[in-house]
Amino acid sequence: MLHSTRFDGFNIYGQTYTPEETEESRRLGLEQIKCQLGLIDEKKKIGWTCALNRCPELVGDSFLIMFLRTEVFHAERAAQRLISYWDKRIQLFGEKKAFLPLTVGGALIDDHVALSIGFLQATGKSDSAGRAILFMNFSVEDKTKYEPNSLIRAVWYAVHVALEDERAQKMGVVILVRGHKYLGQWDIRAGKEMANNMKSGLPMRLACFHLVHPPSFVGVLVKIGRVLLNKKLSNRIRLHKGSNEEVLEKLNSFGISKDMVPDFWGGSLEYPANLTEIGSWHASV
Helix, strand or coil: CCCECCCCCHHHHCCCCCECCCHHHHHHHHHHHHHHHHHCCHHHCHHHHHHHHHCHHHCCHHHHHHHHHHCCCCHHHHHHHHHHHHHHHHHHHCCCCCCCCCCCCCCCCCCHHHHHCCCEEEEEEECCCCCEEEEEEHHHCCCCCCCHHHHHHHHHHHHHHHCCCHHHHHHCEEEEEECCCCHHHCCHHHHHHHHHHHHHCCCCCEEEEEEECCCCCHHHHHHHHHHHCCHHHHCCEEEECCCHHHHHHHHHCCCCCHHHCEHHHCCCECCCCCCCCHHHCCCCC
């Protein structure tokens, strides 16, 4: 049994504490997840087997560790998430691109439009407990401009960029959310698929959605979101209303300081609506 280390502010969202890692605990964890993967029927892990054969350089120990960290070193759950991950990745990217690196020149070579609108972006910032901060901008959602799965692939990309920081793998991520301009803008199908990927595919510990200055109809979306997400994750949705100063103060109570908040909300993080340096993004898995 691994011992847990309590980080400052870690349990503010009710997350399970992250196990303290040592070289020995990682070694044991890798042995256990490989054992669990070996116990799964071959017919239920076709995607994983294909990945082992077609892109072994992408699925080494560091890749397995991400899933162990997501499931706080519970090897059986980590193995099941990994199997689901490859099933979803192949379904989403297709056989030709699923086994390429998740880069703009690799698996996302045809997703420039969805990437460029900046629906989900890794900010490169972390809260006081080490969680990666991402920014989700529903106001740019427009399914007339891109194929729906392209937007979901862009979400995968942004998540993997954030997960390049090991602290994010261990501590999780928080997402600052800018709402829709109007209710009809929301692509329900894409939203449902994204929620499904976050629940049981992506190796990501989702700590909280912070909805900032939500529009009046957001209550409907939150209710639907709580249905799409499991009970544990649905309880990690926070709404922040009021003046910019009031919102900044509230976010600061969650370990998200002013320099981590986009400037259009009164923060000091300069954040463009559209990415102009998309080629600089990279995710290696």
